[in-house]
Amino acid sequence: MKINWGTGIVIAFVLFISFIMYFVVNMMVDKKYDHDLVTEDYYKKEVEFNKDMVQETNAKSLAEDVSWKKTAEGIIIEFPKTLQVENITGNVFLYRPSNKQFDFEMPISLSNHNLLIPDKRLLGGRWNIKVYWQYNDTSYLFKKDIIY
Template structure:
C-alpha cells in the first residue's frame, strides 16, 4: 500500500497531539506539591527552634524512646509538659499529635494503635524547669 505525504503528516500530528494529551492528564493526576506552605513563618522562628534544640543538648535532656507492645514509652529525666508529633513522611494525612502526660517515673505512654507500621518522624516539644525544648528523631514502628 502506497502512502502519500499528506497522510503521514496527519498521522504524525495526531500521534503527537495524543502524546501531549496523555502527558497533560498524567501531570494533573499527580498529587499537589508537597512543600511546606508556612516556610516563611518557620524561617522567622528558626532561631527560637535552634535555641530549644540546643537546650536539649546542653541539659542532656534527650528523651529515651522504647516500644512495648502497642504503646511507646518515652522516658524523660524530669517532669515535663508538652506534646509529641508523629509525622509520616509518605502521607501527611496520617500525622498524629499526642500530649506528653508523664507518670510518677517521668514516663509518657503513647498508644500506637492508630499508627501504621513504617517510618515516622517524631517531634517532641516540651517545657521543664522553666526551659523549652525541641527534639526530633526518626523511628521505625514495628
C-alpha cells in the same frame, strides 16, 4: 506526496511535544499523582526553624537527652531521670509523611519519666516525632524519624 527534511523535522518536533504534553496533562489531572506540599503552612514553619534550633541546642546541653524505645504497647518516650517529673510540660507531635490524616498531637502528662504513645494510634511505616517540652521555663526539642 513527498516530504522534505524541513517538514519531517517539524512533524517530529510536533509529535514529540504532543507526547510530552500528554504525560504532563495526565500527571496534573490524575489524583493518583497528587503532589501537595508537605505542610499547609510551609512558610510559617520556616520562620519557626530558628526557634527549633535553639531548643535543640538546649536539649543537647543536658546531661541526658530524651530517648525512645519501641515496645509491644507502643512507643515509650523517656525523659531524663535527673529532672523532676512535675516540672516537665509540653506536647508530642507525630507526623506521618505519607498521609497527613494520621498526624496527631498529644500533651505530655507524666507520672514517672516515661510517656506512652499507644500502639493503636500508630500505623506501620515512617513517623517523625517532635517532642516540644519545657522544664523550669527552658524550652527543649527532641526530633526523631522512626520506622514503626
